[in-house]
Amino acid sequence: MKRIVHKHPLAIRWFHWINFPILTIMIWSGLLIYWAYQPYKIQIGDVVLFKFFPNWFIQALNLRRRLAEGMSWHFVFMWLFTINGILYFLYTFISGEWRFLLPNRHSFREAWQVTLHDLGLRKTAPPQVKYNGAQRIAYTAILVMGFGSLLTGLAIYKPTQFAWLTTLTGGYETARLIHFILTIGYVLFFLIHIAQVVRTGWNNFQAMVTGFEVEKKEVKPVPPSLTV
Amino acid sequence: MAEIDDTAENLPEKKPHREELTTEQQIRRRTLKAFAWFAAAGIIPYSIWKWIMIQPKQNRLPKVFREVLNANEKVADSYFSNANLAPTFPKERAAKNVRVNGKDGLRSAIDKDAWRLTVERPAQKPLLISLDDLKTMPKQEIIYQFKCIEGWSQIQHWGGVNFAEFVKKYQLGKKTGSDDWYPYVGMKTPDGGYYVGIDTPSALHPQTLLAYEMNDQPLTDPHGAPLRLIIPVKYGVKNLKRIGSIWFSDERPRDFWAERGYDYHVGL
Numbered sequence: 001m002k003r004i005v006h007k008h009p010l011a012i013r014w015f016h017w018i019n020f021p022i023l024t025i026m027i028w029s030g031l032l033i034y035w036a037y038q039p040y041k042i043q044i045g046d047v048v049l050f051k052f053f054p055n056w057f058i059q060a061l062n063l064r065r066r067l068a069e070g071m072s073w074h075f076v077f078m079w080l081f082t083i084n085g086i087l088y089f090l091y092t093f094i095s096g097e098w099r100f101l102l103p104n105r106h107s108f109r110e111a112w113q114v115t116l117h118d119l120g121l122r123k124t125a126p127p128q129v130k131y132n133g134a135q136r137i138a139y140t141a142i143l144v145m146g147f148g149s150l151l152t153g154l155a156i157y158k159p160t161q162f163a164w165l166t167t168l169t170g171g172y173e174t175a176r177l178i179h180f181i182l183t184i185g186y187v188l189f190f191l192i193h194i195a196q197v198v199r200t201g202w203n204n205f206q207a208m209v210t211g212f213e214v215e216k217k218e219v220k221p222v223p224p225s226l227t228v
Numbered sequence: 229m230a231e232i233d234d235t236a237e238n239l240p241e242k243k244p245h246r247e248e249l250t251t252e253q254q255i256r257r258r259t260l261k262a263f264a265w266f267a268a269a270g271i272i273p274y275s276i277w278k279w280i281m282i283q284p285k286q287n288r289l290p291k292v293f294r295e296v297l298n299a300n301e302k303v304a305d306s307y308f309s310n311a312n313l314a315p316t317f318p319k320e321r322a323a324k325n326v327r328v329n330g331k332d333g334l335r336s337a338i339d340k341d342a343w344r345l346t347v348e349r350p351a352q353k354p355l356l357i358s359l360d361d362l363k364t365m366p367k368q369e370i371i372y373q374f375k376c377i378e379g380w381s382q383i384q385h386w387g388g389v390n391f392a393e394f395v396k397k398y399q400l401g402k403k404t405g406s407d408d409w410y411p412y413v414g415m416k417t418p419d420g421g422y423y424v425g426i427d428t429p430s431a432l433h434p435q436t437l438l439a440y441e442m443n444d445q446p447l448t449d450p451h452g453a454p455l456r457l458i459i460p461v462k463y464g465v466k467n468l469k470r471i472g473s474i475w476f477s478d479e480r481p482r483d484f485w486a487e488r489g490y491d492y493h494v495g496l
Contacts, residue, residue: 001251002252002255003251004254004255036377036379037379067378068289068490069489072290075296076293079296158495159314159375159496160313160314162312163312166315172373172375176379206259206262209266210258210259212258
């Protein structure tokens with residue numbers, strides 16, 4: 001016997017899939033803006049390990065001389081990014097979904113066990129309700145990061161009108177750096193997210209579209225090791 | 229695992245009219261339906277993209293983008309205040325090598341002794357103001373973080389005349405016989421090679437200067453001698469160098485970079 005188990009509420013699926021193209025546009029237009037002034041690099045002593053961004057990258061994404069275009073996209077879609085984010089945040093609270101999403105006192109130990117399991121260093125994954133500890137931490141962190149992007153974005157968008165916010169976020173240049181680092185964070189999140197979705201398989205992935213997962217009943221209710 | 233199993237909803241119980249379907253059939257139906265909706269919903273972002281792409285261009289940007297940027301400007305006007313000041317810094321933090329970025333409007337030679345600031349006024353002869361005239365007014369200095377639209381910034385030290393005081397002294401900016409301000413100020417270089425339009429409230433902000441000094445020295449040519457605008461509530465692009473003429477206007481004055489695809493307002 002198979003069983004339909006409800007997993008993701010419709011609202012969360014909408015927020016998820018609306019956020020995807022919007023965040024893509026924000027990152028892309030952010031790169032067009034960043035091209036005009038590219039001070040960031042990873043450096044140890046005098047050795048530059050990585051420059052943001054290498055020429056091949058700029059060439060591949062055709063980022064050159066498109067500052068005005070980038071700013072226009074960024075300052076149009078910032079509204080949608082913000083509204084979608086705030087609605088998602090409010091929804092998780094009102095619906096009670098936050099209970100699955102917020103890390104609890106077990107989450108950090110659990111996240112460690114999940115990491116060991118995913119790296120093949122541990123046989124079993126810890127039991128979980130909907131999301132495991134690693135997921136809880138990741139999904140809460142991404143929301144905090146979104147909030148951080150909003151605040152640092154505002155700090156560099158209106159550094160005179162919101163001078164207090166610019167000061168609070170470390171000053172104009174620091175706020176810009178944080179805004180940039182958070183964006184790199186989204187990209188890293190995305191890469192791990194995709195890898196985990198692929199690993200976990202179709203049943204888990206399709207739930208973000210259909211809302212339900214298929215559970216095989218005859219199998220003893222050992223929770224599957226979902227790690228997305 | 230114990231407490232929350234109420235997420236598991238057993239469909240046949242909730243929708244009894246489908247009881248005749250086996251679970252397998254239900255799974256198949258619901259999956260197909262969900263993916264059909266998902267694909268259909270995918271038309272939305274695609275259509276928005278297409279719609280943006282076919283927009284007529286206004287100064288190189290899709291029309292709808294210009295409309296949103298204008299709406300952003302309205303939002304910015306709602307929290308703009310003369311009480312919000314650009315942070316200032318001690319003198320020793322001001323850059324000695326002040327960055328030069330662009331020479332549009334500065335390519336022709338200029339006779340600085342013959343230079344006069346031209347103030348165009350409706351239905352009146354233009355005012356011609358010399359640098360010495362301006363220097364009779366109190367000097368205001370500012371050491372603040374100049375911000376370029378490209379993203380870089382630099383702490384710079386400028387000195388000159390408070391623009392609002394200048395406007396008051398020469399009785400400019402208000403419509404004839406009324407207390408209403410013209411909404412915009414236009415400025416351009418003597419050769420017309422660079423020009424900006426600024427909303428009047430930003431121009432009248434207490435930190436806006438007609439600057440004739442940089443680091444306590446008269447302005448150099450690349451920095452816009454003999455007189456330039458310093459307006460900390462705007463990106464550098466609005467800080468016109470080598471001001472030739474100034475006028476107030478009901479319409480948005482032409483703006484060099486707005487014509488090249490940038491936002492008109494660019495307020496900070």
